[in-house]
Amino acid sequence: MSENKTKPSETPAAELIAAVEHPMRRADGQTLLEMFQRATGYAPVVWAPAIIGFGRYHYRYKSGREGDFLATGFAVRKRNLVVYxxxxxxxxxxxxxxxxKYKKxxxxxxINKLADIDLTVLEELILAGLRDLNKIWPVQPA
Structure with missing residues:
Protein backbone atom coordinates (compact mmCIF):
# COMPACT_ATOMS: atom_id res chain seq x y z
CA MET A 1 0.00 0.00 0.00
CA SER A 2 1.50 3.36 -1.00
CA GLU A 3 1.89 6.11 1.55
CA ASN A 4 0.87 9.71 1.00
CA LYS A 5 4.09 11.66 0.33
CA THR A 6 2.51 15.05 1.00
CA LYS A 7 3.02 15.62 4.73
CA PRO A 8 3.18 18.63 7.04
CA SER A 9 6.58 20.30 7.34
CA GLU A 10 8.14 22.76 9.76
CA THR A 11 8.54 25.49 7.12
CA PRO A 12 6.65 28.66 8.09
CA ALA A 13 4.05 29.65 5.49
CA ALA A 14 5.22 33.29 5.51
CA GLU A 15 8.74 32.10 4.68
CA LEU A 16 7.47 30.07 1.74
CA ILE A 17 5.55 33.07 0.37
CA ALA A 18 8.51 35.43 0.92
CA ALA A 19 10.70 33.12 -1.18
CA VAL A 20 8.48 33.50 -4.27
CA GLU A 21 10.61 35.32 -6.85
CA HIS A 22 7.94 36.98 -8.98
CA PRO A 23 6.57 40.08 -7.17
CA MET A 24 2.98 39.68 -8.43
CA ARG A 25 2.89 35.97 -7.52
CA ARG A 26 4.37 36.77 -4.09
CA ALA A 27 1.70 39.47 -3.51
CA ASP A 28 -1.07 37.11 -4.69
CA GLY A 29 0.30 34.41 -2.37
CA GLN A 30 0.22 36.83 0.57
CA THR A 31 -3.37 37.76 -0.26
CA LEU A 32 -4.37 34.08 -0.40
CA LEU A 33 -2.56 33.36 2.87
CA GLU A 34 -4.51 36.10 4.64
CA MET A 35 -7.81 35.16 2.99
CA PHE A 36 -7.55 31.43 3.76
CA GLN A 37 -6.62 32.14 7.38
CA ARG A 38 -9.51 34.54 7.84
CA ALA A 39 -12.06 32.37 6.01
CA THR A 40 -11.15 29.02 7.55
CA GLY A 41 -10.06 30.11 11.01
CA TYR A 42 -7.17 27.63 10.75
CA ALA A 43 -3.47 28.40 11.01
CA PRO A 44 -1.44 27.75 7.84
CA VAL A 45 0.73 24.63 7.65
CA VAL A 46 3.16 24.00 4.81
CA TRP A 47 2.68 20.52 3.41
CA ALA A 48 5.78 19.33 1.61
CA PRO A 49 6.99 20.36 -0.75
CA ALA A 50 5.14 23.68 -1.20
CA ILE A 51 1.41 23.56 -0.46
CA ILE A 52 0.02 25.83 2.24
CA GLY A 53 -2.82 23.96 3.91
CA PHE A 54 -5.55 24.94 6.33
CA GLY A 55 -7.14 22.30 8.52
CA ARG A 56 -6.66 18.60 8.06
CA TYR A 57 -8.75 15.47 7.85
CA HIS A 58 -8.12 11.78 8.38
CA TYR A 59 -9.32 9.55 5.56
CA ARG A 60 -9.82 5.80 5.50
CA TYR A 61 -10.76 4.16 2.21
CA LYS A 62 -12.56 0.84 1.80
CA SER A 63 -9.27 -0.55 0.49
CA GLY A 64 -7.77 -0.01 3.93
CA ARG A 65 -5.54 2.88 2.88
CA GLU A 66 -5.68 5.74 5.35
CA GLY A 67 -3.84 8.91 6.21
CA ASP A 68 -4.05 12.61 6.91
CA PHE A 69 -4.27 15.40 4.38
CA LEU A 70 -4.88 19.13 4.22
CA ALA A 71 -8.54 20.15 4.19
CA THR A 72 -8.03 23.09 1.83
CA GLY A 73 -5.15 25.21 0.72
CA PHE A 74 -3.13 26.67 -2.10
CA ALA A 75 0.26 26.68 -3.78
CA VAL A 76 2.08 29.48 -5.55
CA ARG A 77 3.66 27.98 -8.65
CA LYS A 78 5.74 29.65 -11.36
CA ARG A 79 2.96 29.37 -13.95
CA ASN A 80 -0.11 29.86 -11.76
CA LEU A 81 -1.78 29.75 -8.38
CA VAL A 82 -3.32 26.41 -7.43
CA VAL A 83 -6.27 26.20 -5.02
CA TYR A 84 -7.11 22.82 -3.48
CA LYS A 101 -11.06 33.12 -15.35
CA TYR A 102 -9.64 29.74 -14.23
CA LYS A 103 -8.91 26.16 -15.27
CA LYS A 104 -9.65 23.12 -13.15
CA ILE A 111 -5.63 30.71 -11.56
CA ASN A 112 -3.15 32.86 -13.49
CA LYS A 113 -3.49 35.87 -11.19
CA LEU A 114 -5.95 36.96 -8.52
CA ALA A 115 -6.98 39.95 -10.65
CA ASP A 116 -8.68 37.40 -12.96
CA ILE A 117 -11.17 36.24 -10.32
CA ASP A 118 -13.66 37.50 -7.74
CA LEU A 119 -12.06 36.91 -4.31
CA THR A 120 -15.44 36.97 -2.55
CA VAL A 121 -16.59 34.09 -4.76
CA LEU A 122 -13.30 32.23 -4.13
CA GLU A 123 -13.88 32.52 -0.39
CA GLU A 124 -17.42 31.18 -0.86
CA LEU A 125 -15.96 28.23 -2.79
CA ILE A 126 -13.37 27.49 -0.09
CA LEU A 127 -16.04 27.45 2.61
CA ALA A 128 -18.37 25.26 0.53
CA GLY A 129 -15.53 22.79 0.00
CA LEU A 130 -14.73 22.66 3.73
CA ARG A 131 -18.40 22.21 4.60
CA ASP A 132 -18.78 19.34 2.13
CA LEU A 133 -15.51 17.68 3.17
CA ASN A 134 -16.61 17.85 6.80
CA LYS A 135 -19.69 15.78 5.91
CA ILE A 136 -17.41 12.95 4.67
CA TRP A 137 -14.42 13.25 7.01
CA PRO A 138 -14.37 15.63 9.99
CA VAL A 139 -12.05 18.60 9.48
CA GLN A 140 -9.75 19.51 12.36
CA PRO A 141 -7.08 22.13 12.98
CA ALA A 142 -3.72 21.05 11.53
Missing part, protein backbone atom coordinates in the same frame (compact mmCIF):
# COMPACT_ATOMS: atom_id res chain seq x y z
CA UNK A 85 -10.75 21.98 -2.75
CA UNK A 86 -10.67 18.41 -1.51
CA UNK A 87 -14.22 17.25 -2.34
CA UNK A 88 -13.46 18.25 -5.93
CA UNK A 89 -15.29 20.72 -8.14
CA UNK A 90 -18.10 18.56 -9.55
CA UNK A 91 -20.88 20.14 -7.48
CA UNK A 92 -19.69 23.75 -7.52
CA UNK A 93 -20.76 24.83 -11.01
CA UNK A 94 -23.01 27.65 -9.77
CA UNK A 95 -20.14 29.13 -7.74
CA UNK A 96 -17.56 28.59 -10.48
CA UNK A 97 -19.82 30.37 -12.99
CA UNK A 98 -19.32 33.55 -10.93
CA UNK A 99 -15.61 33.12 -10.16
CA UNK A 100 -13.92 34.52 -13.26
CA UNK A 105 -8.98 19.46 -12.60
CA UNK A 106 -10.65 17.16 -10.10
CA UNK A 107 -9.49 18.89 -6.89
CA UNK A 108 -7.30 21.69 -8.23
CA UNK A 109 -8.25 25.13 -9.46
CA UNK A 110 -5.62 26.91 -11.56
Missing amino acids: IMPGYADYGAILDRLG SKSCLY
Whole structure:
Protein backbone atom coordinates (compact mmCIF):
# COMPACT_ATOMS: atom_id res chain seq x y z
CA MET A 1 0.00 0.00 0.00
CA SER A 2 1.50 3.36 -1.00
CA GLU A 3 1.89 6.11 1.55
CA ASN A 4 0.87 9.71 1.00
CA LYS A 5 4.09 11.66 0.33
CA THR A 6 2.51 15.05 1.00
CA LYS A 7 3.02 15.62 4.73
CA PRO A 8 3.18 18.63 7.04
CA SER A 9 6.58 20.30 7.34
CA GLU A 10 8.14 22.76 9.76
CA THR A 11 8.54 25.49 7.12
CA PRO A 12 6.65 28.66 8.09
CA ALA A 13 4.05 29.65 5.49
CA ALA A 14 5.22 33.29 5.51
CA GLU A 15 8.74 32.10 4.68
CA LEU A 16 7.47 30.07 1.74
CA ILE A 17 5.55 33.07 0.37
CA ALA A 18 8.51 35.43 0.92
CA ALA A 19 10.70 33.12 -1.18
CA VAL A 20 8.48 33.50 -4.27
CA GLU A 21 10.61 35.32 -6.85
CA HIS A 22 7.94 36.98 -8.98
CA PRO A 23 6.57 40.08 -7.17
CA MET A 24 2.98 39.68 -8.43
CA ARG A 25 2.89 35.97 -7.52
CA ARG A 26 4.37 36.77 -4.09
CA ALA A 27 1.70 39.47 -3.51
CA ASP A 28 -1.07 37.11 -4.69
CA GLY A 29 0.30 34.41 -2.37
CA GLN A 30 0.22 36.83 0.57
CA THR A 31 -3.37 37.76 -0.26
CA LEU A 32 -4.37 34.08 -0.40
CA LEU A 33 -2.56 33.36 2.87
CA GLU A 34 -4.51 36.10 4.64
CA MET A 35 -7.81 35.16 2.99
CA PHE A 36 -7.55 31.43 3.76
CA GLN A 37 -6.62 32.14 7.38
CA ARG A 38 -9.51 34.54 7.84
CA ALA A 39 -12.06 32.37 6.01
CA THR A 40 -11.15 29.02 7.55
CA GLY A 41 -10.06 30.11 11.01
CA TYR A 42 -7.17 27.63 10.75
CA ALA A 43 -3.47 28.40 11.01
CA PRO A 44 -1.44 27.75 7.84
CA VAL A 45 0.73 24.63 7.65
CA VAL A 46 3.16 24.00 4.81
CA TRP A 47 2.68 20.52 3.41
CA ALA A 48 5.78 19.33 1.61
CA PRO A 49 6.99 20.36 -0.75
CA ALA A 50 5.14 23.68 -1.20
CA ILE A 51 1.41 23.56 -0.46
CA ILE A 52 0.02 25.83 2.24
CA GLY A 53 -2.82 23.96 3.91
CA PHE A 54 -5.55 24.94 6.33
CA GLY A 55 -7.14 22.30 8.52
CA ARG A 56 -6.66 18.60 8.06
CA TYR A 57 -8.75 15.47 7.85
CA HIS A 58 -8.12 11.78 8.38
CA TYR A 59 -9.32 9.55 5.56
CA ARG A 60 -9.82 5.80 5.50
CA TYR A 61 -10.76 4.16 2.21
CA LYS A 62 -12.56 0.84 1.80
CA SER A 63 -9.27 -0.55 0.49
CA GLY A 64 -7.77 -0.01 3.93
CA ARG A 65 -5.54 2.88 2.88
CA GLU A 66 -5.68 5.74 5.35
CA GLY A 67 -3.84 8.91 6.21
CA ASP A 68 -4.05 12.61 6.91
CA PHE A 69 -4.27 15.40 4.38
CA LEU A 70 -4.88 19.13 4.22
CA ALA A 71 -8.54 20.15 4.19
CA THR A 72 -8.03 23.09 1.83
CA GLY A 73 -5.15 25.21 0.72
CA PHE A 74 -3.13 26.67 -2.10
CA ALA A 75 0.26 26.68 -3.78
CA VAL A 76 2.08 29.48 -5.55
CA ARG A 77 3.66 27.98 -8.65
CA LYS A 78 5.74 29.65 -11.36
CA ARG A 79 2.96 29.37 -13.95
CA ASN A 80 -0.11 29.86 -11.76
CA LEU A 81 -1.78 29.75 -8.38
CA VAL A 82 -3.32 26.41 -7.43
CA VAL A 83 -6.27 26.20 -5.02
CA TYR A 84 -7.11 22.82 -3.48
CA ILE A 85 -10.75 21.98 -2.75
CA MET A 86 -10.67 18.41 -1.51
CA PRO A 87 -14.22 17.25 -2.34
CA GLY A 88 -13.46 18.25 -5.93
CA TYR A 89 -15.29 20.72 -8.14
CA ALA A 90 -18.10 18.56 -9.55
CA ASP A 91 -20.88 20.14 -7.48
CA TYR A 92 -19.69 23.75 -7.52
CA GLY A 93 -20.76 24.83 -11.01
CA ALA A 94 -23.01 27.65 -9.77
CA ILE A 95 -20.14 29.13 -7.74
CA LEU A 96 -17.56 28.59 -10.48
CA ASP A 97 -19.82 30.37 -12.99
CA ARG A 98 -19.32 33.55 -10.93
CA LEU A 99 -15.61 33.12 -10.16
CA GLY A 100 -13.92 34.52 -13.26
CA LYS A 101 -11.06 33.12 -15.35
CA TYR A 102 -9.64 29.74 -14.23
CA LYS A 103 -8.91 26.16 -15.27
CA LYS A 104 -9.65 23.12 -13.15
CA SER A 105 -8.98 19.46 -12.60
CA LYS A 106 -10.65 17.16 -10.10
CA SER A 107 -9.49 18.89 -6.89
CA CYS A 108 -7.30 21.69 -8.23
CA LEU A 109 -8.25 25.13 -9.46
CA TYR A 110 -5.62 26.91 -11.56
CA ILE A 111 -5.63 30.71 -11.56
CA ASN A 112 -3.15 32.86 -13.49
CA LYS A 113 -3.49 35.87 -11.19
CA LEU A 114 -5.95 36.96 -8.52
CA ALA A 115 -6.98 39.95 -10.65
CA ASP A 116 -8.68 37.40 -12.96
CA ILE A 117 -11.17 36.24 -10.32
CA ASP A 118 -13.66 37.50 -7.74
CA LEU A 119 -12.06 36.91 -4.31
CA THR A 120 -15.44 36.97 -2.55
CA VAL A 121 -16.59 34.09 -4.76
CA LEU A 122 -13.30 32.23 -4.13
CA GLU A 123 -13.88 32.52 -0.39
CA GLU A 124 -17.42 31.18 -0.86
CA LEU A 125 -15.96 28.23 -2.79
CA ILE A 126 -13.37 27.49 -0.09
CA LEU A 127 -16.04 27.45 2.61
CA ALA A 128 -18.37 25.26 0.53
CA GLY A 129 -15.53 22.79 0.00
CA LEU A 130 -14.73 22.66 3.73
CA ARG A 131 -18.40 22.21 4.60
CA ASP A 132 -18.78 19.34 2.13
CA LEU A 133 -15.51 17.68 3.17
CA ASN A 134 -16.61 17.85 6.80
CA LYS A 135 -19.69 15.78 5.91
CA ILE A 136 -17.41 12.95 4.67
CA TRP A 137 -14.42 13.25 7.01
CA PRO A 138 -14.37 15.63 9.99
CA VAL A 139 -12.05 18.60 9.48
CA GLN A 140 -9.75 19.51 12.36
CA PRO A 141 -7.08 22.13 12.98
CA ALA A 142 -3.72 21.05 11.53
